[in-house]
Amino acid sequence: MITRNPGSWDFHGGIHRPDMKAMSAGRYLGKMPLPQRLVIPLQQHIGSLAEPLVSPGDRVFKGQTLARVTEYIGAPIHAPTSGTIVEISDQPVAHPSGLSAPCIVLEADGEDRWWDELPEPLPWFEEMDAALLRERIRWAGIVGLGGAAFPTSVKVNPGPDRKIQTLVINGAECEPYITCDDYLMRTEADRIVEGIRVLMHVVAADECLIGIEDNKPEAIAAMQKAVADSDLTTTRVVTVPTRYPMGGEKQLIKVLTGKEVPSHGIPAEIGVICLNVATTAAVTDAVMAGRPLLSRLVTVTGEGVNNPGNLEVPYGVMMADVIAFTGGYSDKAYKLILGGPMMGFTLQDDQVPVTKATNCLLVASREEAPDPDHALPCIRCGKCVEACPAQLLPQQLYWYARSKDLDKCQEYHLFDCIECGCCSWVCPSHIPLVQYYRFAKTETWAKEKERQAAEEAKRRHEARVERLERLERERKARLRKKKEALEKKTAGDAADPKKAAIDAAVKRAAERKAQKQSSEEPK
Amino acid sequence: MGIAILTLATLSALFGVLLGYASIRFKVEGDPIADQIDALLPQTQCGQCGYAGCRPYAEAIASGEAEINLCVPGGEPTMLAIADLLGKEPKPVEVDEGSQGVKKVAFIHEEECIGCTLCLQACPVDAIVGAAKQMHTVIVDQCTGCELCVAPCPVECIEMVPVKTTLGTWKWPYPDEHLLQKPEEQAS
Numbered sequence: 018m019i020t021r022n023p024g025s026w027d028f029h030g031g032i033h034r035p036d037m038k039a040m041s042a043g044r045y046l047g048k049m050p051l052p053q054r055l056v057i058p059l060q061q062h063i064g065s066l067a068e069p070l071v072s073p074g075d076r077v078f079k080g081q082t083l084a085r086v087t088e089y090i091g092a093p094i095h096a097p098t099s100g101t102i103v104e105i106s107d108q109p110v111a112h113p114s115g116l117s118a119p120c121i122v123l124e125a126d127g128e129d130r131w132w133d134e135l136p137e138p139l140p141w142f143e144e145m146d147a148a149l150l151r152e153r154i155r156w157a158g159i160v161g162l163g164g165a166a167f168p169t170s171v172k173v174n175p176g177p178d179r180k181i182q183t184l185v186i187n188g189a190e191c192e193p194y195i196t197c198d199d200y201l202m203r204t205e206a207d208r209i210v211e212g213i214r215v216l217m218h219v220v221a222a223d224e225c226l227i228g229i230e231d232n233k234p235e236a237i238a239a240m241q242k243a244v245a246d247s248d249l250t251t252t253r254v255v256t257v258p259t260r261y262p263m264g265g266e267k268q269l270i271k272v273l274t275g276k277e278v279p280s281h282g283i284p285a286e287i288g289v290i291c292l293n294v295a296t297t298a299a300v301t302d303a304v305m306a307g308r309p310l311l312s313r314l315v316t317v318t319g320e321g322v323n324n325p326g327n328l329e330v331p332y333g334v335m336m337a338d339v340i341a342f343t344g345g346y347s348d349k350a351y352k353l354i355l356g357g358p359m360m361g362f363t364l365q366d367d368q369v370p371v372t373k374a375t376n377c378l379l380v381a382s383r384e385e386a387p388d389p390d391h392a393l394p395c396i397r398c399g400k401c402v403e404a405c406p407a408q409l410l411p412q413q414l415y416w417y418a419r420s421k422d423l424d425k426c427q428e429y430h431l432f433d434c435i436e437c438g439c440c441s442w443v444c445p446s447h448i449p450l451v452q453y454y455r456f457a458k459t460e461t462w463a464k465e466k467e468r469q470a471a472e473e474a475k476r477r478h479e480a481r482v483e484r485l486e487r488l489e490r491e492r493k494a495r496l497r498k499k500k501e502a503l504e505k506k507t508a509g510d511a512a513d514p515k516k517a518a519i520d521a522a523v524k525r526a527a528e529r530k531a532q533k534q535s536s537e538e539p540k
Numbered sequence: 541m542g543i544a545i546l547t548l549a550t551l552s553a554l555f556g557v558l559l560g561y562a563s564i565r566f567k568v569e570g571d572p573i574a575d576q577i578d579a580l581l582p583q584t585q586c587g588q589c590g591y592a593g594c595r596p597y598a599e600a601i602a603s604g605e606a607e608i609n610l611c612v613p614g615g616e617p618t619m620l621a622i623a624d625l626l627g628k629e630p631k632p633v634e635v636d637e638g639s640q641g642v643k644k645v646a647f648i649h650e651e652e653c654i655g656c657t658l659c660l661q662a663c664p665v666d667a668i669v670g671a672a673k674q675m676h677t678v679i680v681d682q683c684t685g686c687e688l689c690v691a692p693c694p695v696e697c698i699e700m701v702p703v704k705t706t707l708g709t710w711k712w713p714y715p716d717e718h719l720l721q722k723p724e725e726q727a728s
Contacts, residue, residue: 060707110707112707113712114705114707114710116705116706116707116710118707421714449715452712452715453715455712456711456712456713456714456715458712459710459711459712460711460712463709463711467582470583470684471581471582471583472583473682474583474584474585474665474682474684475594475595477665477666477682478583478585478593478594478595478664478665480666481664481665481666482593
């Protein structure tokens with residue numbers, strides 16, 4: 018079934034703010050040269066930590082698998098270049114906590130030599146089974162490159178019972194400042210379209226809708242041309258209005274297809290799979306060239322850098338080096354934000370590596386990212402309710418998160434919050450609403466983990482008590498048996514006729530002996 | 541007058557039969573209150589409350605023998621939850637300030653372990669593996685941090701170590717309350 022009038026629907030709420038994209042849009046700063054030392058985190062995705070396959074001292078080649086997946090939701094990590102493994106240890110990573118995490122440290126040899134065991138390209142993918150192609154996507158370590166980094170192989174496996182109607186390709190890029198997807202669509206539309214061909218075959222969708230915000234006319238034109246030149250007949254480029262958060266998965270699906278993703282649900286439940294344009298291009302590389310995901314386009318922008326633009330960066334390169342390569346910090350540099358100004362988080366240190374999830378390094382000036390204003394009491398104006406694209410009640414959630422009433426937060430669908438930041442943006446009292454929701458979310462997860470651990474401990478304790486009781490019972494039963502056997506033995510002595518006969522014989526012999534002695538004595 | 545007495549007598553007889561039937565038909569096995577209290581306890585099985593484990597303590601609270609503020613690992617949240625459940629007055633929990641908040645698990649210095657199996661017998665959740673004259677080790681994921689294994693060790697090779705925060709267990713902090721000022725404070 019084909020969607021009629023795609024893009025004619027609307028999502029609730031959202032905000033308009035200056036997109037600030039002109040600074041970096043369409044500007045390409047080249048390919049980041051490989052540094053001497055790469056720090057490659059084992060966790061660059063949602064899911065389980067990858068398990069290292071190499072040890073310090075090993076020589077590795079470009080594209081070689083460094084760490085493998087251990088659970089269904091996960092992604093392998095590959096070597097971005099050839100070189101030697103120096104160490105596997107905890108290194109600072111880009112995370113709001115500022116914590117360190119396990120990383121593989123690779124010293125590049127400068128040869129950049131490809132691994133000779135890379136799998137073969139699959140240009141005949143249309144004759145292949147979708148499961149084999151999913152396996153290839155999994156091998157390539159592809160994750161959602163829009164920033165969330167959810168493993169793509171899991172996403173394109175909706176299960177046999179779910180018929181996928183629409184493949185949505187997300188080129189909305191609604192977050193201000195970021196232009197890497199825009200640049201990719203302008204220059205490599207063919208690569209994206211090739212990926213769409215592969216994905217259409219993998220998920221067996223009826224149609225593909227490419228959603229692009231109307232502030233990117235060059236990208237729309239390039240994508241339209243590429244689609245027209247291809248043999249894809251059910252693929253359409255749909256221009257959507259520029260409004261944050263248009264690029265949110267649920268929002269874009271709503272606008273394009275009119276369908277709403279259910280609460281706590283995933284798009285596959287309503288027959289939709291949504292992937293970012295850069296992810297789609299990475300699928301092309303994996304299938305058509307047999308190459309894993311080794312680098313990505315990163316936007317470096319903001320008033321705090323001298324030369325904003327987009328560049329291709331291999332994973333593991335330090336953010337400080339990336340910024341230095343583009344032309345360094347300007348005098349106005351005040352804050353380094355990973356991601357955009359709405360959903361990104363401030364980094365305390367630029368000595369952390371670029372990962373699969375790094376879409377933008379925003380070096381903001383004091384004016385661009387002012388320090389948070391002092392929050393004032395909530396005046397119940399209801400602006401947050403109007404702005405919330407998930408149609409939640411941010412004000413109620415705020416009360417309950419603030420008073421740490423986690424059960425109530427759940428009742429108000431805390432986990433449907435996409436942390437887009439619209440509510441905080443419109444709040445006239447400058448209340449950091451999203452921070453409260455993030456706090457409540459992680460707190461709820463921790464409580465749930467604690468509860469599970471307590472249940473497990475209870476189960477183990479009960480099993481132990483039962484075992485000890487059983488052992489005690491068995492010991493007592495054994496003792497009783499032994500005792501009974503002994504009693505039987507003593508009691509049986511009298512009853513046994515054979516033994517009695519022997520006893521009688523012994524007695525007779527003793528008597529005879531005594532008689533003999535007594536008869537001999539008088540002599 | 542006679543009719544009123546007759547009506548009341550009939551009603552009471554009827555309800556008596558109904559209640560009697562219900563008590564047989566809907567009989568509840570075990571003690572549901574103890575189960576509910578047990579579900580609130582942290583299941584560390586540490587015995588710091590003076591009972592042999594979480595279940596015995598829950599039963600003691602249910603029967604009214606024990607106070608509700610004896611659970612040390614559960615701390616104040618657990619006490620409040622029990623008070624809430626039973627409709628009792630909250631009572632302060634006596635805990636050392638320093639030891640609260642950070643979860644600890646047992647760690648066996650394996651080079652010092654003599655393989656005496658005493659800690660194995662002490663662990664309430666079977667979270668230590670080992671055998672006689674073999675090195676013992678703690679299954680970290682299963683350890684409840686009850687510290688019951690520390691005292692029996694004759695060579696003092698068991699140490700309680702704080703659990704490290706990882707990216708997976710890290711929590712967003714509670715937003716800075718100092719930002720939430722009253723307008724007059726801000727003006728000054």
